[in-house]
Amino acid sequence: MIAEITQSDYSQIINALDLLALPCPHCKCVGMCIFAYYIRRVKNCSFDEKTELRILRVRCLNEECRKTHAILPSTIVPYSQITMSDTIDIIHCESKEEAAEILGRNLLLDPKDIYRTRKRFTEYWKSKIKNIKATMGDSSFFTACIDKYRRHFMQIPSTLCSSYSCYHLLWSALPF
Numbered sequence: 001m002i003a004e005i006t007q008s009d010y011s012q013i014i015n016a017l018d019l020l021a022l023p024c025p026h027c028k029c030v031g032m033c034i035f036a037y038y039i040r041r042v043k044n045c046s047f048d049e050k051t052e053l054r055i056l057r058v059r060c061l062n063e064e065c066r067k068t069h070a071i072l073p074s075t076i077v078p079y080s081q082i083t084m085s086d087t088i089d090i091i092h093c094e095s096k097e098e099a100a101e102i103l104g105r106n107l108l109l110d111p112k113d114i115y116r117t118r119k120r121f122t123e124y125w126k127s128k129i130k131n132i133k134a135t136m137g138d139s140s141f142f143t144a145c146i147d148k149y150r151r152h153f154m155q156i157p158s159t160l161c162s163s164y165s166c167y168h169l170l171w172s173a174l175p176f
């Protein structure tokens, strides 16, 4: 199971990042600066209510680019409030009993979350991951999704990482 990232974990990682050594996913030039922060809400079962993470947005220092990028941990699915850990459990769920078990474990989830997550997986990702050799949930799996499809796993296909500018802190980089 993937441990959920807390605000203090995230802040620790962000503080340790050398922004001047970070390459821009858009123009490939090296060097970023802090641009802004925004609040991201996640349905995390460890807490009674939605967890809020203050996410850093950085800006490319290349004057001709100046694109901004959100720095997202790989435990978060872009544009979804369902954690990566719950998302993977929902994909693997094979019966109504297993679905009920997931809902019982995380009271912030509802049956629509299960339906939509499974639909999104079947429609957009099921065929894609056949080309990926790593096990779903491993850091090499997330890296392969970004390398091959330029999207974080379960990110909806109309939003490419490079055009919408997500910068993923992959699982292997997290201190757990």
Ligand SMILES: [Zn+2]
Residues within 6 Å of the ligand: 024, 025, 026, 027, 028, 029, 060, 061, 062, 065, 066, 067
């Ligand atoms: Zn750039």
